[in-house]
């Protein structure tokens with residue numbers, strides 16, 4: 381044996397000796413985890429392929445008004461609580477209303493928000509969706525302040541109506557267009573105005589909107605950071621959007637230094653600069669993620685309402701009665717703009733909103749993980765496991781909602797002859813729940829109600845082509861929901 385061979389043998393022996401304790405520890409941990417898991421009473425289920433688990437089946441697109449074949453088959457085989465391997469992690473999936481509520485209400489103590497790492501990569505590490513603990517609480521306080529009830533009643537109410545009218549004023553009699561794109565334009569303009577005082581239609585707002593479309597395609601795509609992928613393009617758009625927001629922030633700071641009084645003081649950017657000590661990075665991620673949270677979800681909800689209503693003429697008729705009445709009373713009192721009292725009169729509209737969110741399920745499931753070993757109704761949820769409360773499965777559960785696949789706004793009426801609204805509201809969680817309940821739920825409902833008000837007062841509409849909403853799992857209309865509109869005023873001439 382040569383000297384160099386002997387030395388390399390000695391090196392390998394040393395390496396083995398050096399690594400041995402770590403290898404033994406790893407083996408021990410593995411055995412302990414296996415033993416512990418064997419002693420757990422896990423729910424039934426199938427862990428699928430190594431690493432991939434059952435993720436591909438779980439994410440296969442399906443009609444948004446259903447729970448999809450995967451869920452249906454798993455529930456019928458294993459029950460409403462089952463185990464699986466999803467997004468690369470052992471997971472407990474819950475279609476059970478009690479467990480879902482238990483998970484959301486024990487946020488921070490037994491469970492914690494845990495979105496896939498790619499979401500943090502694109503929305504930013506300071507995005508509210510990925511933050512936990514004190515930092516989440518601080519950001520939440522800022523968002524709730526910005527979306528407070530007082531601001532909704534005054535400032536936002538006016539702005540929502542203004543932006544609705546702006547979008548609807550472009551709908552020419554007998555024209556055909558994508559209702560989903562129009563809903564997106566409306567909610568984007570509203571958020572851009574409210575967050576950074578950007579005016580709709582201006583070149584800079586349009587530029588930002590275009591970047592945002594690319595950004596969104598990446599948020600919902602596979603997180604592959606390779607040349608040409610939607611994810612890579614979205615990361616580039618993220619940088620451009622952040623640069624834009626930073627420019628707006630610097631401009632604002634300059635004007636604040638000059639002591640100039642400015643009317644935009646009321647927007648989120650102004651508020652954060654004046655009242656918080658967030659770093660630049662935190663401000664940019666907060667603004668980006670609020671723009672995301674506030675624009676994607678409510679635009680899909682409005683498109684779904686347009687879709688469901690055209691399939692249910694009796695609900696359009698009932699809405700027209702309600703809104704004609706409000707409009708008549710306003711004309712009599714000489715007022716033009718909608719106010720909070722008008723909004724409170726929109727009772728059937730609220731039923732339409734609830735039913736749209738129940739049946740359409742804009743957000744279908746949430747991402748959580750167990751912080752401790754948790755026992756629920758005889759089943760164990762091991763610490764560190766992913767937990768998915770599937771809110772759509774509860775909303776479409778035939779043991780909780782009569783004929784769940786039917787669009788029936790009357791089920792939400794307090795004196796509802798066709799279903800009990802009290803019982804229904806106990807199972808209803810379109811905005812999540814617990815300490816992370818959607819911060820914009822009231823704004824979203826206001827947007828939908830004001831949009832519906834002007835829609836049913838001014839237009840008849842029908843589908844220009846068959847279309848359907850799919851869950852990818854984000855909800856999207858395959859063809860963008862093409863509709864043809866007729867102006868009511870012209871139809872009566």
Ligand code: HEM
Pocket residue numbers: 493508509520523527670671673674675677678681737742743746747810811812813815816817818819820821823824
């Ligand atoms: C129909 C429309 C909407 C739906 C269905 C919806 C749904 C949800 C859901 C389910 C969550 C909880 C996520 C989780 O627990 O993991 C959430 C959180 C959130 N939503 Fe919405 N949302 C809507 C509109 C809005 C709007 C208009 C805003 C306004 C900017 C907004 C801002 C937020 C924020 C900031 C959070 C994070 C709350 C937190 O982590 O404390 N949402 N939303």
